Amino acid sequence: MNASRTTSSFSRRGFLGLAGAAAVLPVLAACAPGGGSGGGTGAPLKFWDMPWGEPGYTVAAKKLVESYVPRSGLPKASYQSIQWNNFSQTFSSAIASKTGPAVSTGGGFQAFQFADQGAIAYADGLIDAMKKSGQLDDFLPGTIESMKTGKGYVAVPWQLDMRVMWYRKSLLEKAGAGVPTDWDSFRETSKALAKIGVFGFGVGAGAGNNFGNHAMVAMMIGNGGGMFDADGKPDLVTDRNIEAMEFVRELVSLGAVDPAAVSYTTDNLTTQWKTNRIGMGWNTAGLPASIGDTGDILVTSPLTGPHGDKATLAFGNNIMMYTNTPSQEASEAFLTWYLKSMKALWDQDVIPALPVLRSIAESENFKKNTQADKIIREWQPVSKTFGATSAALFGALAAVDGGQAITQFSQTMLQGKTDAKTALQTFQSAIEAVVK
Secondary structure (H helix, E strand, O other): OOHHHHHHHHOOHHHOOHHHHHHHHHHHHHHOOOOOOOOOOOOOEEEEEOOOOOHHHHHHHHHHHHOOOOOOOOOOEEEEEOOOOOHHHHHHHHHHOOOOOOEEOOOOOHHHHHHHOOOEEOOHHHHHHHHHHOHHHHEOOOOOHHHEEOOEEOOEEEEEEEOEEEEEHHHHHHHOOOOOOEHHHHHHHHHHHHHOOOEOOOOOOOOOOOHHHHHHHHHHHOOOOOOEOOOOOEOOOOHHHHHHHHHHHHHHHOOOOOHHHHHOOHHHHHHHHHOOOEOEEEEOOOHHHHHOOOOOEEEOOOOEOOOOOOOEEEEEEEEEEEOOOOOHHHHHHHHHHHHHHOHHHHHOOOOOOEEOEHHHHOOHHHHOOHHHHHHHHHHHHHEEOOOOOOOOOOOOHHHHHHOHHHHHHHHHHHHOOOOHHHHHHHHHHHHHOOOO
16 A cells, blocks of 8 residues: 555544544543653653555654654654554554553544543643644644644644645646636536546545545535535535535536446555546545656646535644653643644655645645645645534544445435435434433
């Protein structure tokens, strides 16, 4: 699995095992130490990290952590790379035995789930300190806010995983079509591509492939809708959502969607891009690298919806602190340092994800990747979370993102046989059983 696909596949969904593993955590939370015991004064602060790129990432991240020199009285940090396979159980078991990390990266909803179980040390103190020092101003708009819950900030963001619209320049030229700027022109370009046997809505909803799911959510968000209301309650059957999904059905009828897309795995989707079968489609910011084509695959600007809306779906991957730590002071000191120092990972080109810090996004090295730079400049400011239109995220979103209901909904829409309202009603009933 390549770097881009690793990032896209696991940044949000990799922690979904906790939907089941969390069943043990109510017991664990009762015996977990309170904010800041455990470990002893001589114990190193444990930082657990995930393989966010090719093997070079882990080597560079380990070297970075080993360079940490804490101020007097605080512990050094140790680095451990946790593999994605079964990692939810790895974290859960470690928390149960009080051998887990003090600070870690992980799945996008991980902090929210563990916070619900009492295992997370909230980051409010750290964020207040960064606000006073000016460090908070370095974060891109909306990234810090996405970590806030009713009880406080569960984590601090460090990278972004976004859904954006890509196109293959040579195929649009062959079809005599322009780069779409809104839904109307997207429809016309899709028609032109269909005439040359190319698909204009390249996604998939097969086993392990979430691009179809996220494309549906991105389309709803891009039309001013979303899956939830402002209070975080499921709110799918709205005029804007129905309109967005009827547009998807229209694309299906125009031949913009491969009939086999309902069963596409991520590998199938990658192959379709590589073999020039897809002319446009939703994907991650790392698509060009994942298919080995950085010249002909270009990102559009955000598409304008029929009511003037511009928006897309984004997941904020974060760094979280735990209650089992040598001290909360030690955790906050390390995380403050890490946020200031992690630019080295982008400078070494070992991480495909998008940064949340302006100082990295505006650096000369990052701007060399013109497509990533465009995504940060144009797509990030209009991005919204998986919980839209709610301003806050919550742990139950993991079960929605990784559940069967959203995949079944996406497959239904990609088949184009069921009207949008009926499909949305079915989807709403399914997630109401999860989000209570």
